[in-house]
Amino acid sequence: MTLAPLLQVDAVGKSFGALQALDDISFDLKAGETLGLIGPNGAGKTTLFNILSGFLAPDRGQVRFMAQDIGSWDPMRRAQSGVVRTFQKSLVFPDMSVCRNLALALLALQGDGYRWWGGRRALANAEAKARQLLAASPLADDCQTRVGDMSYGAQRMVDILIALAQQPRLLLLDEPTAGLTVAEAAQLLGLVRQLHADAAVVLIAHDMDVVFRECDRIAVLNLGRLVAVDTPERIRSHEAVRQAYLGALARQEV
Numbered sequence: 309m310t311l312a313p314l315l316q317v318d319a320v321g322k323s324f325g326a327l328q329a330l331d332d333i334s335f336d337l338k339a340g341e342t343l344g345l346i347g348p349n350g351a352g353k354t355t356l357f358n359i360l361s362g363f364l365a366p367d368r369g370q371v372r373f374m375a376q377d378i379g380s381w382d383p384m385r386r387a388q389s390g391v392v393r394t395f396q397k398s399l400v401f402p403d404m405s406v407c408r409n410l411a412l413a414l415l416a417l418q419g420d421g422y423r424w425w426g427g428r429r430a431l432a433n434a435e436a437k438a439r440q441l442l443a444a445s446p447l448a449d450d451c452q453t454r455v456g457d458m459s460y461g462a463q464r465m466v467d468i469l470i471a472l473a474q475q476p477r478l479l480l481l482d483e484p485t486a487g488l489t490v491a492e493a494a495q496l497l498g499l500v501r502q503l504h505a506d507a508a509v510v511l512i513a514h515d516m517d518v519v520f521r522e523c524d525r526i527a528v529l530n531l532g533r534l535v536a537v538d539t540p541e542r543i544r545s546h547e548a549v550r551q552a553y554l555g556a557l558a559r560q561e562v
């Protein structure tokens with residue numbers, strides 16, 4: 309029996325006024341798969357993330373998650389169902405500890421708004437869950453560390469742990485590895501696989517080394533169109549991709 313894909317994007321389009329930011333985008337994603345999403349500035353990567361996470365509605369097409377049309381679901385409902393997104397700009401509270409940051413993410417997901425500030429027990433429960441998650445990570449000894457005192461790479465790892473605390477089935481990572489070395493990026497993405505092996509991941513990254521090493525397949529966007537979706541090997545030799553990415557792919561020794 310063939311399982312239905314976790315995510316099905318079907319003929320999605322989005323315009324801003326006269327600008328067609330996305331045109332006829334279709335692809336599938338299976339549980340456990342990592343898809344790299346690459347393309348030059350303005351290609352439409354963030355617009356696609358906004359549509360998948362419910363911050364923008366497409367003008368055309370359909371997004372199905374676990375075989376359901378999620379077009380009418382708001383970002384909170386999607387997050388509670390396992391569609392979890394990170395942003396280019398970190399959302400951590402630098403003055404709080406790692407543990408408290410994770411706990412607040414867990415509480416926010418429960419949709420209790422600010423009432424949880426009064427709920428000491430809810431916070432204690434969330435912090436206990438956060439400690440469990442941390443124990444299995446390279447930041448096991450940093451539960452009480454103030455995030456603002458950590459290295460840049462460690463802070464990016466806190467971003468990922470916050471996303472993982474939300475039990476993602478589909479994890480949308482927007483440039484999580486920017487500013488990291490290839491080794492740090494591999495460690496960060498390894499953590500996703502270690503803690504959530506069956507989550508599907510869509511990764512936006514500008515670093516071609518990271519994308520070609522870490523992704524099972526790569527989707528190439530250019531001017532709002534999907535140029536190709538294929539394995540890294542095939543993407544390297546794809547003629548239209550080579551045209552769009554001549555310089556970057558040349559550095560990959562294709």
Ligand SMILES: Nc1ncnc2c1ncn2[C@@H]1O[C@H](COP(=O)(O)OP(=O)(O)OP(=O)(O)O)[C@@H](O)[C@H]1O
Nearest residue numbers: 324327328329347348349350351352353354355356
């Ligand atoms: N809210 C908006 N209003 C008008 N135009 C927009 C809006 N959001 C995005 N665009 C335009 O849509 C196109 C795609 O933008 P998008 O941010 O999705 O590209 P991107 O591939 O994520 O680029 P980058 O790598 O620079 O982040 C761009 O031309 C951008 O200027």
